Amino acid sequence: MANIATSDGSAVVIIGSGAGGGTLANELCQKGIKVVLLEAGKRESSATFINDEWKSFGQLAWLDKRTTSGTWRVATDFPNLPAWVCKTVGGTTTHWAGASLRFQEHEFKARTTYGDVADANLLDWPIDLAELAPYYHRAEYKMGVTRTNDVPGLPGNNNFKVLYNGAQKLGYKKCSTGHMAINSRLRDNRSSCMQLGFCFQGCKSGAKWSTLYTEIPKAEATGHLDLRTQVHVLRVEHNAAGKATAVVYVDAAGAQHRQKARVVAIAGNSIETPRLLLNSASSLFPEGLANSSGQVGKNYMRHLTGSVYASFDEPVHMYRGTTMAGIVQDEARFDPSRGFAGGYEMETISLGLPFMAAFLNPGAWGADFTGMLDAYTNMAGMWIVGEDMPRETNRVTLNPDVKDQYGMPVPNVHYDDHPNDVAMRAHAFSQGRKLYESVGAKRVVETPPYPSTHNLGTCRMSADPKLGVVNPHGQTHDVPNLFISDGSQFTTSASENPTLTIVSLAIRQSDYIASAMSKQLV
Amino acid sequence: MDLRNPPSGELSRRDMLRRTAVLFGTIAASSTLAALAPSRAWALELQTLSQGDGDALLAFAQTLYPHATLPTAVYALVVKDLDGAAAKDPELATLLRGGTSQLDSAAGTTFATASPDVRLAAAQKIEATPYFAKVRSTCITSLYDNEMAYAHFGYEGASWPKGGYIRRGFNDLSWLPNPPASASPTVGLL
Numbered sequence: 017m018a019n020i021a022t023s024d025g026s027a028v029v030i031i032g033s034g035a036g037g038g039t040l041a042n043e044l045c046q047k048g049i050k051v052v053l054l055e056a057g058k059r060e061s062s063a064t065f066i067n068d069e070w071k072s073f074g075q076l077a078w079l080d081k082r083t084t085s086g087t088w089r090v091a092t093d094f095p096n097l098p099a100w101v102c103k104t105v106g107g108t109t110t111h112w113a114g115a116s117l118r119f120q121e122h123e124f125k126a127r128t129t130y131g132d133v134a135d136a137n138l139l140d141w142p143i144d145l146a147e148l149a150p151y152y153h154r155a156e157y158k159m160g161v162t163r164t165n166d167v168p169g170l171p172g173n174n175n176f177k178v179l180y181n182g183a184q185k186l187g188y189k190k191c192s193t194g195h196m197a198i199n200s201r202l203r204d205n206r207s208s209c210m211q212l213g214f215c216f217q218g219c220k221s222g223a224k225w226s227t228l229y230t231e232i233p234k235a236e237a238t239g240h241l242d243l244r245t246q247v248h249v250l251r252v253e254h255n256a257a258g259k260a261t262a263v264v265y266v267d268a269a270g271a272q273h274r275q276k277a278r279v280v281a282i283a284g285n286s287i288e289t290p291r292l293l294l295n296s297a298s299s300l301f302p303e304g305l306a307n308s309s310g311q312v313g314k315n316y317m318r319h320l321t322g323s324v325y326a327s328f329d330e331p332v333h334m335y336r337g338t339t340m341a342g343i344v345q346d347e348a349r350f351d352p353s354r355g356f357a358g359g360y361e362m363e364t365i366s367l368g369l370p371f372m373a374a375f376l377n378p379g380a381w382g383a384d385f386t387g388m389l390d391a392y393t394n395m396a397g398m399w400i401v402g403e404d405m406p407r408e409t410n411r412v413t414l415n416p417d418v419k420d421q422y423g424m425p426v427p428n429v430h431y432d433d434h435p436n437d438v439a440m441r442a443h444a445f446s447q448g449r450k451l452y453e454s455v456g457a458k459r460v461v462e463t464p465p466y467p468s469t470h471n472l473g474t475c476r477m478s479a480d481p482k483l484g485v486v487n488p489h490g491q492t493h494d495v496p497n498l499f500i501s502d503g504s505q506f507t508t509s510a511s512e513n514p515t516l517t518i519v520s521l522a523i524r525q526s527d528y529i530a531s532a533m534s535k536q537l538v
Numbered sequence: 539m540d541l542r543n544p545p546s547g548e549l550s551r552r553d554m555l556r557r558t559a560v561l562f563g564t565i566a567a568s569s570t571l572a573a574l575a576p577s578r579a580w581a582l583e584l585q586t587l588s589q590g591d592g593d594a595l596l597a598f599a600q601t602l603y604p605h606a607t608l609p610t611a612v613y614a615l616v617v618k619d620l621d622g623a624a625a626k627d628p629e630l631a632t633l634l635r636g637g638t639s640q641l642d643s644a645a646g647t648t649f650a651t652a653s654p655d656v657r658l659a660a661a662q663k664i665e666a667t668p669y670f671a672k673v674r675s676t677c678i679t680s681l682y683d684n685e686m687a688y689a690h691f692g693y694e695g696a697s698w699p700k701g702g703y704i705r706r707g708f709n710d711l712s713w714l715p716n717p718p719a720s721a722s723p724t725v726g727l728l
Contacts, residue, residue, distance in 0.1 A: 067696035070683055172722030173703075174711035180721055181714045192721040200723070210702030220698045330713040335693065337708035342722070369693035373682035381602045381674055382658075389682070390605060393692035455714060 020052050020242040025276035027052050027242070028529065029263050030283060031249050031292070034107020035518040036502035037283030038227025039158075041243075042235040043526030049533065051235065052275055053243045054265055056284075057104035062229065065110075065218030069370045072217035076110055078103040081426050082287065083415050088431040089464045093378035098429035099318075100467040101285050105245055106228025108285065108469070109515070110218045113340035114196040114225065115363060116161040117512035118152050121145045122350050123358075123403070126508040129350055130357035136405035136434060137315055141507040142479035142488040151520040159197035159225040159519065160204055168200045169193045170209060173337030175364045178328070178396035178455060183344045185454035186447070190345035194363070197225035197515070198338060204230065211337035213366070247273075250424060251296040252280055252305055252498065260305075260498045266422055279529060279538050281490075283501040283522075286316065286471035290412045290504060291427040293475070293485075306475075306492035311485050313412040315476050316429065317509040318468035320402035320437045323365055324448030325376065326457035327391035334366040334396050344398075347447060348511045356439040359511045360402030362448060367397070375466055388461055396452065400444040401470070403511045405434040412474050470514050475504040489528040490521060497538040501525060559584035561592050561617060563610045571609055571686050580611045586624040586631050592617050593650035594638040595673065601657040603677050608690055616680040620673065630672070637669030 020027050027050040030037045041053045057076075066072040077100065084091035084098045091098070102108045122129045124145055127138040156164040163169050170193045172180065183191040198215075199208045209223040222229055235241040246268035253262045253274070260280040266272055282289045290313035296305040304312050341364045348359040367375060369392060377385060388395075410432060414425035433441075445462045452460055478484025481493035490505050492498045501522055503514050510517075532538045562581035565572050572578055584592050599616040624631035641649035644660035652660070664670050681687060688695045697703055704725065709716075716722070 067698045070679065169721075169723045171709060171725045172717055173708040176722060177709065177711045177714050177717060180717040191717075193723070209704070211704040211708040212697050212702040213708075214697065221702070328713075330711075332711060333692075333694075333707065336697075336703040336706075368695075369688060369691050370679070370683040373678050379674075381661075381677075383604050386603050386605050389691065 017236045018050060018240055018242045020050055022273055022275045025261070026050060026278050028279040028281060029054065029275055029277035030281045030501065031263065032107055032283035032285065032288070032502065033105050033227060033232060033243070034102070034283060034285065034502065035109050035227065035515045036522045037281065038106060038109065038231040039519050039522040040281055040283065040501045040526055041241060042231035043523055044529065045235040045238040045240040047526070047530045048240065049530060050240050051242065052277070053241060054247050054249055054263065054275070055105050055243065055245050056248045057102065057245065059105040059245050060110070060218065060228070062218070062220050062222045065220050067212070067214045067217060067220065069217065069368045072214070076102045076104050076218060080420055081418060083418055083426060083428045084430070085428060086410070086431040088433055090431070090467055093464065094467045097467045099285070099287055099471050100469050101471065105232065105243070106226045109226040110228055111216050111469070112515055113215050114198045114338070115340050115343065115513040116156065116159060116195045116197045116516040117361070119145065119510045119512055119517055120348070123508065123510035126358070133357055133405060133436060135407060136436070137408050138406060139476070139478060139483055139507050142477055148517070148520055148524070151524045152516065154523050155516055155519040159516070160199055161516070162194070162196045162198065162200050164195065167203065170196055170198060170200045170338060170341070173211060173341045174332050175334035175337070175366055175396050176342035178332060178452070179342050179344065179362070179364050179398060182451035182455045186451050188344050188346040191342065193341060194343040196338070196340065199223040206230075209338060213335050213337055213339065215339040248422060249292060250422060252282070252292065253296070254298065254300065254305065254495065256300070258300055258495060260495055279497045279499065279533070281499040281501045285502055286474045286504045287412050287427050287429060289500060289502055290474040291414065294414050295424055301494070306485055306494040306498055308494050309482055309485060311476060311483065313474050314408045314410075315406035315473040316410045316412055316431060316471070317404050317406055317473040317506065318431060319470040319472070319509055320360060320400065320404045320440050320444075321465040322400045322441050322445060323397055323463035324400070324445060324452065324460060325388070325395050325397040325463055326452030326460045327388060328394045328396065328456055328458060331393050332396045333393055334364070335368055339366055340364060340399070347444065354443055356436045356443065358403030358436070358440065360400050360440060360444050361511055361513070362398050362400060362444070362451070365397050365399035376461060376463055378464070388459060391459070398448055400441070400448065401511060401513060402440045402444060403509050404437050406473055406476070406508055407432070407434060470503070470509070472503040472506040472509050472514060475500045477505045477507045490525045491528070499525060499529065559587060559589040559592055561596060561614050563614070565609045565611055569607065569609050570689055571611070574686070574689055580614065582614045582618050584617070584621045587617075587621045587634060590650075591635055591638045592621065594641050595620060595634070597650040597657060598641060598661065598673055599677050599681070601654070601661050602674055603681055609686070612681060612684070612686050612690065615684055616673070616677050619680045620676055633669055633672060637667070637673065640664050640667060640669055
């Protein structure tokens with residue numbers, strides 16, 4: 017592992033070690049470029065991951081104070097936990113379920129396809145599927161995505177059997193165990209899936225791709241990576257010419273450091289990334305770094321989500337095996353005859369008893385609620401992931417009234433469901449209910465959104481610098497050596513789980529950064 | 539007072555008399571938990587709360603999250619956790635003591651000995667209070683995140699020590715047809 021001096025301004029400094037930052041770090045290191053990778057959390061491992069929902073949550077989740085506002089139910093149920101993301105080496109790739117889906121062609125052209133949706137801030141991506149396809153291919157290969165590159169699909173569990181049979185009854189055609197970055201056989205020195213059932217708690221077998229035990233050790237092996245853990249970045253600094261020069265962070269002992277940088281790439285997930293830009297405001301960038309467009313923090317998207325849990329007369333034991341064991345993709349199409357733009361995926365999900373009690377219907381009590389828990393072993397479940405509308409008013413801002421442990425303003429996350437989101441969720445709940453009732457569900461519960469795992473759009477990609485924060489390579493329009501490398505770049509959310517696209521964009525960005533460095537453009 | 543740190547089932551009579559606040563009971567022989575517990579008898583000695591507070595909390599937890607066959611020993615975990623937290627948090631102790639009065643007042647009698655219907659109506663009356671919110675949220679973690687609850691509800695907990703479910707029933711559901719291999723391939727070589 018490299019030991020790069022704080023006064024050494026020749027390295028790329030990456031903030032965040034998850035899907036975006038961890039991948040970018042490895043890709044650059046493989047090209048011989050020096051990288052300082054700053055991670056706020058500790059380094060865990062498959063050995064230290066915990067098969068216990070609350071204990072694991074305490075180990076991995078980002079629990080720094082945040083505030084919420086808006087009409088979304090998360091603000092009521094979890095007012096200080098808008099997002100369920102991770103503060104640990106590997107970031108939220110420790111927690112993610114592994115679904116790895118390419119966006120559809122039309123989803124890169126949301127504004128053109130969906131038209132002028134009132135009270136939405138739709139914009140076409142400045143790239144299309146053809147442009148991203150080679151990088152999707154590289155990401156799928158890197159991550160070992162099932163049903164790509166001759167990697168077999170995973171075997172479905174009991175929860176999938178229920179989903180599959182219901183899907184057949186409803187006439188759905190696209191139902192399988194899907195495209196998962198979970199090894200279905202030994203690959204890349206990682207074991208195959210043991211059907212542990214604790215995908216959200218960090219994979220103890222290492223079958224599920226995470227930058228923690230793939231990208232990061234591979235980057236370390238090059239000798240070009242300097243990974244620093246438990247360091248929290250306070251701000252990015254720049255010079256009079258408007259170029260980023262350094263990153264200021266606090267280490268675990270509370271000491272401040274200033275790491276000089278040739279290039280800075282921010283991948284702190286879609287809440288911390290805009291927060292850092294806003295907290296880096298200066299006389300040259302009074303509205304926040306790279307925010308001449310005013311779009312930093314705006315267009316926050318979190319996917320339309322919701323879950324449908326159903327109980328049956330017979331046992332299911334849905335918690336056995338992969339959490340996201342299969343998918344129905346028929347509703348992911350664009351079909352405005354359903355009464356909304358965009359589409360949604362239906363993916364199996366399960367929660368252990370502790371989390372089921374906490375998330376099935378937050379705040380509920382009484383015999384109606386406990387009656388469902390009594391049927392715990394007979395429950396099946398699905399998660400709905402749908403495209404939500406970008407809105408300028410859905411945004412991450414600094415909360416001047418609440419400070420974190422470093423004295424910095426905490427992020428406030430404001431979200432109001434768009435009428436399109438409401439219509440899509442109602443349709444998805446209805447279809448989910450029908451699916452389970454078609455195979456004998458005795459009771460169906462429509463579970464409201466969990467704290468957001470798919471946080472997107474707060475530094476969006478745009479061709480026009482006035483309409484977004486970064487260009488098609490994630491390079492900020494305002495600061496040429498400042499990049500955004502996570503889901504914040506997303507122009508729109510599409511209906512697919514975002515990780516594969518984040519990884520693909522990071523690979524593509526690494527090529528661009530390496531090229532720009534070699535040409536002395538940054 | 540979970541199965542890893544079992545309560546004493548052999549609390550002496552002298553101890554019982556000396557302590558003023560003790561919750562105790564017996565796990566029914568028919569319960570799935572009877573075989574797991576080292577002793578069917580259980581007792582919880584309160585550190586901070588009074589007998590009346592403890593009795594009220596126990597009855598309140600059973601009113602909020604009624605499960606017909608869930609042993610009282612599991613509900614006692616709510617009391618144990620709140621009593622333990624109150625020992626370190628005087629404001630919480632005050633909140634919990636005041637809550638007993640609120641429950642009794644809402645019930646028009648001693649809440650802990652009131653009928654289920656009266657308890658339910660009383661709980662609804664105080665739903666907007668901080669006491670209600672504190673006890674309700676504690677119930678979620680205290681009731682459902684322990685090994686007795688896992689056994690009762692049929693959740694198998696940590697799977698890693700047992701090698702996961704790949705050979706232990708991850709796909710053993712037999713009341714629906716198996717999907718075709720194209721949708722759900724068979725288990726490959728490990």
